[in-house]
Amino acid sequence: MGKSKSxxxxxxxxxxxxxxxxxxxxGFEQEGQKLWLSYIKPFIDDYWVDNYGTxxxxxxxxxxxxxxxxxxxxxxxxxxxYITEEGFVYLRRNGGSDHQIAPSKxxxxxxxxxxxxxxxxxxxxxxxxxxxxxxxLKNIFLDCGCxxxxxxxxxxxxxxxxxxxxxxFIILNDNRFVGRALDNxxxxxxxxxxxxxxxxxxxxxxxxxxxxxxxxxxxxxxxAQMVAxxxxxxxxxxxxxxxxxxxxxxxxxxxxxxxxxRGPVLTYGPAVQNNLLKLVIAAAEEAKIPFxxxxxxxxxxxxxxxxxxxxxxxxxxxxxxxxxxxxTTVEMAHKEDVENGIRLIYxxxxxxxxxxxxxxxx
Numbered sequence: 001m002g003k004s005k006s007x008x009x010x011x012x013x014x015x016x017x018x019x020x021x022x023x024x025x026x027g028f029e030q031e032g033q034k035l036w037l038s039y040i041k042p043f044i045d046d047y048w049v050d051n052y053g054t055x056x057x058x059x060x061x062x063x064x065x066x067x068x069x070x071x072x073x074x075x076x077x078x079x080x081x082y083i084t085e086e087g088f089v090y091l092r093r094n095g096g097s098d099h100q101i102a103p104s105k106x107x108x109x110x111x112x113x114x115x116x117x118x119x120x121x122x123x124x125x126x127x128x129x130x131x132x133x134x135x136x137l138k139n140i141f142l143d144c145g146c147x148x149x150x151x152x153x154x155x156x157x158x159x160x161x162x163x164x165x166x167x168x169f170i171i172l173n174d175n176r177f178v179g180r181a182l183d184n185x186x187x188x189x190x191x192x193x194x195x196x197x198x199x200x201x202x203x204x205x206x207x208x209x210x211x212x213x214x215x216x217x218x219x220x221x222x223x224a225q226m227v228a229x230x231x232x233x234x235x236x237x238x239x240x241x242x243x244x245x246x247x248x249x250x251x252x253x254x255x256x257x258x259x260x261x262r263g264p265v266l267t268y269g270p271a272v273q274n275n276l277l278k279l280v281i282a283a284a285e286e287a288k289i290p291f292x293x294x295x296x297x298x299x300x301x302x303x304x305x306x307x308x309x310x311x312x313x314x315x316x317x318x319x320x321x322x323x324x325x326x327x328t329t330v331e332m333a334h335k336e337d338v339e340n341g342i343r344l345i346y347x348x349x350x351x352x353x354x355x356x357x358x359x360x361x362x
Contacts, residue, residue, distance in 0.1 A: 025077035043199040063208035071187030072217030078163040087146035095218030106166040111156035167329035182331040206354035224306035236307035242320040260334040264341040265320040269296030271308035273315035283347040315358040
């Protein structure tokens with residue numbers, strides 16, 4: 001596959017924007033999953049959806065050898081936890097939401113009656129006294145424009161409603177994708193593009209390919225744990241995001257040296273199967289795809305861990321997109337990293353043979 005022209009087409013760009021702007025909070029991913037499935041249907045032979053919403057598109061479903069390419073579909077969010085008599089709403093996290101970015105943000109409360117608009121209120125700087133008061137989970141709150149609990153509830157808001165930020169997708173300087181939930185719907189976009197390229201290039205894979213968009217990663221890799229048992233794969237190639245450490249306030253001694261635009265990141269760690277990793281590196285070098293390296297002390301913290309330790313051990317590898325400002329509303333990825341990530345997954349699949357044995361020794 002040549003690299004002279006952009007992989008991302010006008011149609012796929014339109015899908016990416018629509019997909020990123022759509023809310024897909026942990027436990028409530030269904031609308032985003034419908035969009036994703038609709039996009040990949042022309043490129044697959046079959047699909048199924050599990051009990052919690054993970055979607056799997058399948059190419060060559062009858063093949064006994066099974067290879068997974070996987071991303072996770074969910075985004076961090078909030079739950080309504082407590083409504084005061086005065087009509088203010090306090091929250092609980094749904095995933096790793098950052099309370100420090102919340103004040104003055106606009107949000108959507110998802111109710112049975114549709115979206116209810118609200119804002120994270122915050123006292124004016126003039127009123128906070130001489131001692132700065134930082135946002136905490138105990139003092140951030142939503143204001144729906146109501147004067148009482150009854151008025152809030154009349155809108156359809158109740159304990160357990162999920163809340164997402166309103167911020168939408170933009171492109172900066174023609175080369176940076178910016179928005180909430182690039183972690184990790186950018187990965188879902190990438191594996192969908194791999195499926196598209198395989199179909200358009202009429203590639204006949206010698207194995208079954210399971211294009212998997214899993215739910216509930218943000219609360220402990222739960223969707224991957226469930227789907228790994230159902231698929232029972234022979235190989236798993238997982239894509240997620242990692243930290244671009246080139247921005248201010250990050251310590252490279254602690255976080256490593258990774259940067260937007262220098263290529264996808266390959267992780268070394270116990271969950272990453274070394275022979276599969278060597279295959280991916282060989283694919284990158286052969287296709288002249290730039291890549292970076294990272295090391296995980298124990299767990300990768302991604303769905304790689306769930307696949308690797310399932311089914312008596314599945315050879316698994318992690319391909320990450322370096323991301324700026326993770327778990328904020330302005331997550332930022334470089335277009336070239338996304339395209340090179342797509343190419344790397346695609347080329348890696350071409351290197352896997354039917355019945356490929358990744359064991360260290362026989």
